[in-house]
Amino acid sequence: MSEHAKSGSLQIYLRLLSYVKPYSGFFALSLMGYVMFALSQPAFARLLEYFVEALEGSFATIDRDLGSFLPASIMTSVALIPIVMLSIAIFRGIGSFLGNYFLAKVSLSVVHDLRCLMFNRMIQLPNNYFDNNNSGHLIARITYNVGMVTSAATDAVKVIVREGLTVVFLFGYLILTNWKLTLVFIGVAPIIALVVSTASKRFRKLSSKIQTSMGDLTHVSSESINGYRVVRGFGGESYETSRFFNASDRNTRQGLKMVKASAVHTPTLQFLVNTALAILFFLVLWLKGDATTASLVSFVTAAALLPKPIRQLSEVNANIQKGIAAAESIFEMADQPSEPDNGTFEKETVEGKLEFRNLFFKYQNTDKPALKNINFTVNPGETIALVGRSGSGKTTLANLVPRFYPHGQGEILLDDTPIDDYSLKNLRSHIALVDQNVTLFNDTVARNIAYGDLRDKDDSDIHLAAEAAHANEFIKNMAQGMNTLVGEDGVLLSGGQRQRLAIARAILKDAPILILDEATSALDTESERHIQAALDEVMKNRTTLVIAHRLSTIENADRIIVMDKGEIAESGTHSELLAREGHYAKLHQMQFQEEQEEAIEVIPLASSQPLQH
Template sequence: MSEQTPNTGSLQIYLRLLTYVKPYTAYFALSLVGLAIFALSQPAFAKLLEYFVQALEGESINLLSGLGYDIPALWLIPGMMVGIALIRGIGSYLGSFYLSKVANSVIHDLRTSMFNSMIALPNEFFDNNNSGHLIARVTYNVSQVTAAATSAIKIAVREGLTVVFLLGFLFYTNWKMTLIFIAALPVIALVVSFASDRFRRISRNIQNSMGDLTHVTSESINGYREVRGFGGEKYESDRFMAASATNTRQSLKLSKADAVHTPVLQFIVSIALALLLFMVLWVKGDASTAALVGYVTAAALLPKPIRQLSEVNASIQKGIAAAESIFAMVDEVPEANTGEYTCDRVKGNLEFKDVCFTYPGASSPALQDINFTVEPGKTYALVGRSGSGKSTLASLVPRFYNHTGGDILIDGTPLNAFELKNLRSHIALVSQNITLFNDTVARNIAYGALSETAEEEDIRLAAEAAHAMEFIKDMSNGIHTMVGEDGVLLSGGQRQRLAIARAVLKDAPILILDEATSALDTESERHIQAALNEIMKGRTTLVIAHRLSTIENADCILVMEQGRIIERGTHSELLANGEHYAKLHKMQFHEEAPILDPVTA
């Protein structure tokens, strides 16, 4: 997948992130109050040192005299130290906890929004984007936003307010000397701006390389049998090493940029501080020693928050780059669902009128001039060589892809007029590529919307109809046994039967069988074919078949070649014609004929 490089500025991205903060405004305000209290403790500490020097020089401290209290400095200054520490602790708790609460809630909403957007995207999106990059967006990229939205924002707000309050104290104490000190700010801003751009650019590269790393790992895990069976261990190790090395190089670039950025910034601040100390010693004026000590202390407290702000900048820029990627996913155009027509149950009259379809970016059409009508309860079979367009045609019915020409109608209503979820509720699909979830047998049969209405007895009956109870009854927990990731604990035939049971339970008026018996042995196929023949009764059925023996009883067989229907008729009619279907049948008959040894012959 080619990662997008959005041009959205940092401010716009943060403003968009703030829209996710709106539901938690009260908590966010409370956290800001806490962080402000914490930041105020810094100039308060500088002022406390001023009072301490006054007390050492024998001056009286009339801090509370206006309130009628005259507390000796011996007790007042230590008491103020404890009070500042207590208030600082309360502010730190309020700021840290409630900002973390807001940030984690925002991340949850953002992650949910991204996932909900992803599962509503059209098939073309998943065809054009590899799973590794998508998984990296949901996991790694979101974790980067989490870091930017929790610890990074906490430091940014807390230390930012600390800098503001310390500068305010410096201006209040001696504004002339402070003007000299802040002359370094434009240089600091320039360094931060340059570093921010570099941090964002490198962070995008890190996210891309992390997507590649996830992709290689995912493929190696999912295809571990092929890796071992074809001796691909070294090849996969080399792929992983190359992806990991790229990720490492980008991470080191980020560390290098951060390592240079922070000391440069500290050096600039130290020069400004040295200049300030020179001015204090050179132009003391009428200021008391206590006031100057307080002033220099406040100035000396500035480098630490500025340094922390510079260090947190890298995390914030990584979060911005990750947020760009997440918002790119959220902003993807969802699957078109403009239809409004709904009905409880269609009769199942399926009609194709001059249907054409071309895959996005393809130079030639995958389907051309498809015309046929399947009456309710009838079975039509699609046969042909691999790549002839059979599965593509079947994918148009549930609108996994939208036809680009002609029209497809169910009971006279165009597919595009149906509300998408309602349309798919009328269609049951069993494909050759079975997807099972890491859940129980029962939940895999009663998956999705079926789980809301199906009773346990209904699930058992569906499993029996698909001849699945033959192996389910021998499992440790029956239909409540876990099947493992993608049904790894089941054989191919068992997985196929669960998929058929799922279709039986759905009880849809239109049934699509895409190589539904391809993973079964001959014995299992006989059982499953009997089950399929039973559930096909009264349903409009499209069968995509590789084994021609399984479709001999179809009401009509459509022979496809290069996206066109080149022959149609019943099994006996097509054999009598002696053309394409007859040749396919003869070829397959010879392939499947048993090989006899000479003695038997």
């Protein structure tokens, strides 16, 4: 691994550990517990020395270690060594509980903080970020990647602290007992370090690939679930199954590579440690010297206790690298700049005058501008309709008013103040939006109407908004009325019903500026007639931008702006634009012909039914 990669990994891990700081008290308790646990290991090795000496009829070592703490009558008792053994076991058990419980408390709190950090960051990210990143990968970061961080923050730290301290204390005991023989283990240490370093790079690389493949898996699943009607309606089952199989297969292969790397790494380290242990046993038998049998048994026992913690330390490296790779993706998202909000100007109410001056806009990663040289003014209470072919820039223009995207060259002014000067929250509080793609939440009808800042509205206001949107006629037939759950994204409702709830939400907001983006697109003719009457009422005394596909719905607008290829082609009233015989007149004629053809097609269909006598 390069020095840059090492420093990068260290920085990420230190940043991850910085989230432990608020829980340092709990961490100190867990550390104390693991110190107790680790001390019990050499204590057991020392206990064997006491036992072997006792078999030989000597109590010299135990008297030297514990004679000043225990009464003389107990020192020669047969029960002494069993009592010491039970005491060590209780001491170890208390340490294990303190270490495991308080470290789990710290790590789960850190994971909770990271999840909240990511979710808070996600809802503050600009629209461009969501345009360029699919939802599956974003969800995988909050679920799967955070799970990987858990293993780094919990299991890895637990093993590093507990087993690391065990190794340190056992080595310390070995050095104090026989430092010459201990040098055999120290000689193997550089080789172990080289193996660990080589494996780390491999683990990190594989972990990143596993996370990417898990994101692909989540993305395919999410798309198939959300679009299940299209999947079934167009026979896409086999295609989606194939996509899922391929994504799952990639994830499985990457996971197996990780297991294979770990499976080679651990035995290699074990072999090195056992080689050192074998040499040690040889030297003990060959160079016994003047050491007692009891001290050599104790030394060999302590040495034999070393391979297990060393093996666990070698295995934890894979978890650490997974955690670092996961933390890297989490921090990449956390470091994304929030939606720009440098405005400080706030107004309790606005008149609703909108002005577009020399406005240009283009989406990220595209060269062609979506809007060019847009100039027009909407006076307070005026209704302006935006019409044009698909892709002409109508919705893009509407999205710039609430600053869903930062516009480039030019200005948009609200009450003669540039919208960039307003704080985002204040600006959006003056705008109600009904989108062509209605978003509903898996909650009650009432909570979907009174959503967000509207959640404290009175029930009477919610009912009035529903009535004004002609939604009461279907709400009253629901099992629990306003308290009926609508399902995920309103799946239990028809398109027209969903649209009416979105309109009710906009009515309840009672904002001075109303943006209707194909607000009646999901309605049948009869529902549209009702809704259009409701919208005509709602639009009174409000500045309204209406994006409409059906030109018949905007004939009464104060002004109609026709857009073409991101530019304003013409503007005027319905009658003025028809008289000009330009873009609008052509659009109107095309729609009129389409409606006529549809009407003619219905007549033979109706006449083909057998007559009843």
